Amino acid sequence: MTTTDPITAITAPDPGTPPVTVRREALYFAVRNGKLLLGAGIVAIFLLIGIIGPFLVDRPPMEYVGQPMMPPDGEYWLGTTTFGQDVLAQFVHGVRNAFVVGLLAGGLAALIGMVIGFVAGYRGGLVDEILNMLTNVVLVIPTLAVLLIINAYLGIRSVGMQALFIGLTSWPWVARAIRAQTFSLRSRDFVDLARLSGVRTGKIILREIAPNMSSYLFMTFILLFGSSILIASSLDFIGLGPTDGVSLGVMLNHANQWSALHLGMWWWFVPPGAAITAIVGALYVANVGLDEVFNPKLREL
Amino acid sequence: MRQYFGRKLLIYALTFFVAVTVNWMIPRFMPGDPVASMVARARISDPEAVAAMQQYYSNLFGFDQPILAQYFNFWGALFAGNFGISIWAYPLPVADVIMDAVPYSLGLLIPSILLSWFVGNWAGALAARRKILDNTVLPVGYVLTAMPYMWIAILLCWGFGVVFQVLPVAGGYSFAMQPNLSWEFVGSLFQHWLLPFVSLFLVALGGWAIGMRNMIIYELEADYSNYLAALGAPHRLIRRYAFRNAVLPQITGLALQLGVLVAGALVTEIVFSYPGLGSLILKAIQNQDFFLLQGTFLFIVLGVLIANFVIDVVYVIVDPRTRAGMTGATT
Numbered sequence: 001m002t003t004t005d006p007i008t009a010i011t012a013p014d015p016g017t018p019p020v021t022v023r024r025e026a027l028y029f030a031v032r033n034g035k036l037l038l039g040a041g042i043v044a045i046f047l048l049i050g051i052i053g054p055f056l057v058d059r060p061p062m063e064y065v066g067q068p069m070m071p072p073d074g075e076y077w078l079g080t081t082t083f084g085q086d087v088l089a090q091f092v093h094g095v096r097n098a099f100v101v102g103l104l105a106g107g108l109a110a111l112i113g114m115v116i117g118f119v120a121g122y123r124g125g126l127v128d129e130i131l132n133m134l135t136n137v138v139l140v141i142p143t144l145a146v147l148l149i150i151n152a153y154l155g156i157r158s159v160g161m162q163a164l165f166i167g168l169t170s171w172p173w174v175a176r177a178i179r180a181q182t183f184s185l186r187s188r189d190f191v192d193l194a195r196l197s198g199v200r201t202g203k204i205i206l207r208e209i210a211p212n213m214s215s216y217l218f219m220t221f222i223l224l225f226g227s228s229i230l231i232a233s234s235l236d237f238i239g240l241g242p243t244d245g246v247s248l249g250v251m252l253n254h255a256n257q258w259s260a261l262h263l264g265m266w267w268w269f270v271p272p273g274a275a276i277t278a279i280v281g282a283l284y285v286a287n288v289g290l291d292e293v294f295n296p297k298l299r300e301l
Numbered sequence: 302m303r304q305y306f307g308r309k310l311l312i313y314a315l316t317f318f319v320a321v322t323v324n325w326m327i328p329r330f331m332p333g334d335p336v337a338s339m340v341a342r343a344r345i346s347d348p349e350a351v352a353a354m355q356q357y358y359s360n361l362f363g364f365d366q367p368i369l370a371q372y373f374n375f376w377g378a379l380f381a382g383n384f385g386i387s388i389w390a391y392p393l394p395v396a397d398v399i400m401d402a403v404p405y406s407l408g409l410l411i412p413s414i415l416l417s418w419f420v421g422n423w424a425g426a427l428a429a430r431r432k433i434l435d436n437t438v439l440p441v442g443y444v445l446t447a448m449p450y451m452w453i454a455i456l457l458c459w460g461f462g463v464v465f466q467v468l469p470v471a472g473g474y475s476f477a478m479q480p481n482l483s484w485e486f487v488g489s490l491f492q493h494w495l496l497p498f499v500s501l502f503l504v505a506l507g508g509w510a511i512g513m514r515n516m517i518i519y520e521l522e523a524d525y526s527n528y529l530a531a532l533g534a535p536h537r538l539i540r541r542y543a544f545r546n547a548v549l550p551q552i553t554g555l556a557l558q559l560g561v562l563v564a565g566a567l568v569t570e571i572v573f574s575y576p577g578l579g580s581l582i583l584k585a586i587q588n589q590d591f592f593l594l595q596g597t598f599l600f601i602v603l604g605v606l607i608a609n610f611v612i613d614v615v616y617v618i619v620d621p622r623t624r625a626g627m628t629g630a631t632t
Contacts, residue, residue: 064610107620140313140560147599149323153591154327230447238567239583252452269455273453273455276449278447283447284446
């Protein structure tokens with residue numbers, strides 16, 4: 001679902017250039033990068049749909065408001081479900097929840113991955129051994145299977161809790177990639193200098209090491225954002241989605257469960273999947289664009 | 302090499318230990334009383350029946366014993382192949398129910414994983430640094446890899462099964478047939494297998510193609526490629542060397558992606574009502590059959606660990622550096 005190997009999909013940043021010029025240069029290339037603009041544009045459109053949509057479509061998403069099984073028309077732009085629910089209302093709320101899950105789960109996973117990666121890479125030794133072992137174990141366990149068990153038993157039924165558990169299980173590759181980069185940075189002169197001047201470890205990591213891979217950290221967050229949306233939609237589709245609201249995965253689940261396919265109600269199952277594909281695909285494309293912006297080696301292409 | 306395998310096996314053993322422990326812990330330490338909630342979910346109002354059910358579940362989990370004994374009993378039962386009795390398929394043991402479903406899941410997973418990996422790598426390698434091909438492979442790859450597995454399955458199912466009505470949309474074989482060894486039955490199996498296979502294949506394909514393309518470009522810019530080019534080596538030779546180096550991270554990537562691929566197969570099976578582990582999980586969740594759910598979970602973990610080990614062995618065969626005891630593999 002994600003690019004095959006996220007670790008290699010993003011090229012490592014080159015530390016050591018002064019930050020101000022880098023920032024100005026990045027902006028210069030960012031506004032000229034087609035991939036970044038296209039990706040960011042699509043994401044922005046869906047973000048707008050998610051933010052404003054629920055206010056414009058004021059029909060409650062799960063209530064039976066109209067005629068059942070109506071194809072799209074002027075009144076219901078995306079038609080209605082077998083029960084007469086407004087598909088458009090479900091759609092805009094679903095898009096909103098996709099962003100919520102992506103932001104919370106992706107953010108949490110990025111945070112955990114960073115902390116573990118930085119600490120393991122900077123400290124080395126026994127701490128590294130233990131954290132590395134932990135990373136490898138979580139990396140091997142099939143995430144969705146664990147989430148299935150947790151969700152089924154705990155009966156997780158809110159978007160926030162779902163995001164929390166997705167975040168708790170999808171950090172390992174980030175931790176590993178950041179650990180490798182921290183390794184290569186920690187013996188640099190400027191880090192040694194900071195250490196010699198008695199700066200505390202936490203501050204060295206935050207002030208000296210992290211800024212040197214800030215572009216990389218941002219890109220991992222984008223990848224995690226996309227993959228979290230995909231994981232959440234799978235969980236929702238299996239029937240472990242939020243019950244206090246609607247999501248794109250829940251829409252697909254209902255459509256499949258009430259045989260929208262066999263009744264030919266394409267307006268029920270095409271939009272949610274298309275939205276997920278568009279959001280996640282746009283995130284990936286924007287990510288490639290960002291990579292080209294930050295990494296001069298890739299620019300000529 | 303011994304150290305390499307030793308480390309790997311240690312990680313796998315540890316992972317299995319963690320998985321089993323999690324599996325044991327969740328029903329016992331989750332907030333609230335699992336027995337009470339299971340009884341409540343059964344929606345029985347007769348107090349006598351409620352008491353009987355409570356008794357039954359407590360015995361089943363072995364709650365009356367000290368916590369450490371419960372834990373060891375759990376491991377003991379596991380090694381005896383005893384996963385409990387399925388509630389959905391009562392009175393069949395969970396292990397039997399799972400064993401019936403496993404061949405279908407493997408039959409879907411193994412061909413789709415291998416084929417998408419080979420075709421994806423080939424397409425990606427072909428596309429790298431070739432403008433026209435690159436401009437088609439890359440966008441198609443990104444769309445495919447961003448698609449949720451169940452959505453592409455739904456689209457294929459709707460398109461070929463409902464609109465054109467050329468392929469069956471549900472089940473592992475025709476409902477009118479009994480499993481037997483005849484060409485007719487094999488044909489039916491194949492017809493039902495085709496669409497789930499294609500949808501799994503397509504989604505995985507995009508990721509491999511993009512990954513390979515990026516790796517080849519990286520390798521073509523490496524010093525050895527430039528050196529070869531400077532010596533005047535033919536383009537084909539340089540590409541071949543680049544390919545051999547670029548394939549290594551893709552093998553590691555295969556190990557990393559196994560969990561995602563299995564998850565994709567689960568939801569695809571649900572769309573097509575394919576009688577594999579995915580459909581089993583759906584049944585288990587719908588019927589609150591926790592033993593079945595936990596058994597399936599352990600099976601999936603075990604399968605992924607075995608597949609990981611197979612990939613490790615392949616890696617050692619493919620990458621001579623691991624054999625020489627140098628650090629080659631990073632996983």
